[in-house]
Amino acid sequence: MTTIIRVLVLTLTAVFTAVNAQEFQGVATYKTQRQVDIKLDSTKMNDEMQQKMLEMMKKQFQKTFTLNFNKEESTYKQEEELDKPNVGMGDGFQFVSIGDGGGSDVLYKNTKEQRYAEQVDTFGKIFLVKDDIEKTEWVLGSETKYIGEYQCYKATHTKMIEKPRVVYNSNDDEKIEDKEPEMEERIVTAWYTPQIPINNGPDNYQGLPGLILEVHDGKLTIVCSKIVLNPKDKVEIKEPEKGKEVNREKYEEIMEKKSKEMMERFRPRKGRDNGETIEIRIGG
DSSP, X not given: OHHHHHHHHHHHHHHHHHHHHSOOEEEEEEEEEEOOEEEEEESSSOHHHHHHHHHHXXXXXXXXXXXXXXXXXXXXEEOOOOOOOOEEOSTTOEEOOOSOOGGGOEEEEETTTTEEXXXXXXXXXXXXXXXXXXXXXXXXXXXXXXXXXXXXXXXXXXXXXXXXXXXXXXXOGGGGSOOOOOEEEEEEEEEEETTSOOSOOSTTOOOSSSEEEEEEETTEEEEEEEEEESOSSOOOOOOOOOSEEEOHHHHHHHHHHHHHHHHHHHXXXXXXXXXXXXXXXXXX
């Protein structure tokens, strides 16, 4: 009996060793959406125009991403789609999407080395943002639910973020003046599955004992809609190399400067008073 058990243990050990030696890969598809607060107060914008604007904003923030991953690396990229044109709505109002490189952007992460490289097309210029992955202090919970066929566990962490701010108001130029941002506390919720044992996830979410399949971060929601493990065709995970190399702090400084320039370009000039007030609040 002892010999039989010994043989069984050795056989199982060999099987598990062979499985672990195989290169574990996968492809996960995520759907994202973000709510945008819009205040419309205008005698010139009727209900139909308001609804059109709300639907247009909603579609701008509905996107599909693909996460290619193995045990240590991943790339996260938006699926290619037709360009979303700048849309005019009459009376001189135009919706303009800024800082969206779409299909050319890619986020590479190496969770073993705790670093990332993000290729970003911003205002027509390509940047390569390289920095360390910041550690997230997750609090693991006992609550569970199924996402597709995967049993997921809840985790949360608390972070400080800037309060949403007004970026455009046609009747109040002071709204877009440079002011010190106010901070507030936010609880981020993630759902991960130990059935896929990698400490990775969509976008800049990682650090849990299983692949993250769902995230709720303020007004941003990310949900996994499809997973293919060890696909027939080998998954390509390549670190981006194109673009001006900067760290995260430098890139955010550039973004802040360019955003202010863009807002100044589209702000109404003094002396123009058409009774129209539109506020768009961003953040989170």
